[in-house]
Amino acid sequence: MTAAELRRMARRVLDLCRKRGLHVATAESCTGGLVAGALTEIAGSSDVVDRGFVTYSNAAKEKMLGVPAATLKLHGAVSRETAAAMVKGALKNSLADIAVSITGIAGPGGGTRQKPVGLVYFAAGRRHGKRLAQRRLYGNIGRRRVRTHSVAQALAMLEALAKEDRG
Numbered sequence: 345m346t347a348a349e350l351r352r353m354a355r356r357v358l359d360l361c362r363k364r365g366l367h368v369a370t371a372e373s374c375t376g377g378l379v380a381g382a383l384t385e386i387a388g389s390s391d392v393v394d395r396g397f398v399t400y401s402n403a404a405k406e407k408m409l410g411v412p413a414a415t416l417k418l419h420g421a422v423s424r425e426t427a428a429a430m431v432k433g434a435l436k437n438s439l440a441d442i443a444v445s446i447t448g449i450a451g452p453g454g455g456t457r458q459k460p461v462g463l464v465y466f467a468a469g470r471r472h473g474k475r476l477a478q479r480r481l482y483g484n485i486g487r488r489r490v491r492t493h494s495v496a497q498a499l500a501m502l503e504a505l506a507k508e509d510r511g
Contacts, residue, residue: 345496353499354382360506361392368502369440370396371409371430373447374464375491379498394440409433422447422459424477427467435471442505444468444498450490464494468501474508476501
């Protein structure tokens with residue numbers, strides 16, 4: 345995935361959202377704001393992008409997005425449940441119509457047998473409608489590549505939601 349490909353993906357998301365009058369929020373952990381960065385790198389993105397949450401720590405996930413402490417304790421920060429709670433919180437705490445969340449283990453350390461390096465969970469959703477979830481296991485391909493692939497996946501999920509009819 346090249347920088348030019350990510351720019352094209354971000355531009356498609358912005359163009360679709362602009363045509364449909366949609367605003368976007370991001371909730372990012374392992375990507376540290378790279379999705380919001382990809383979108384806002386495009387001139388004129390301010391008419392689509394509402395805000396981005398970088399919630400690297402569990403405390404930030406709880407405080408900024410309202411992820412329940414019980415979810416983090418029971419399932420961990422890197423889980424389908426946490427990704428779902430993050431996107432729910434991004435929609436609740438923004439003016440966005442659609443949002444995406446990412447939580448994972450980019451590496452090189454931090455992995456376990458149950459949750460290896462390269463494991464990333466995504467969630468995306470509409471304010472009053474459809475929710476998407478994805479699990480990707482990129483493997484130990486290097487921190488930068490895990491993060492780049494994760495940005496591409498998040499942009500693809502936003503694009504899919506933007507193409508959907510309302511609801």
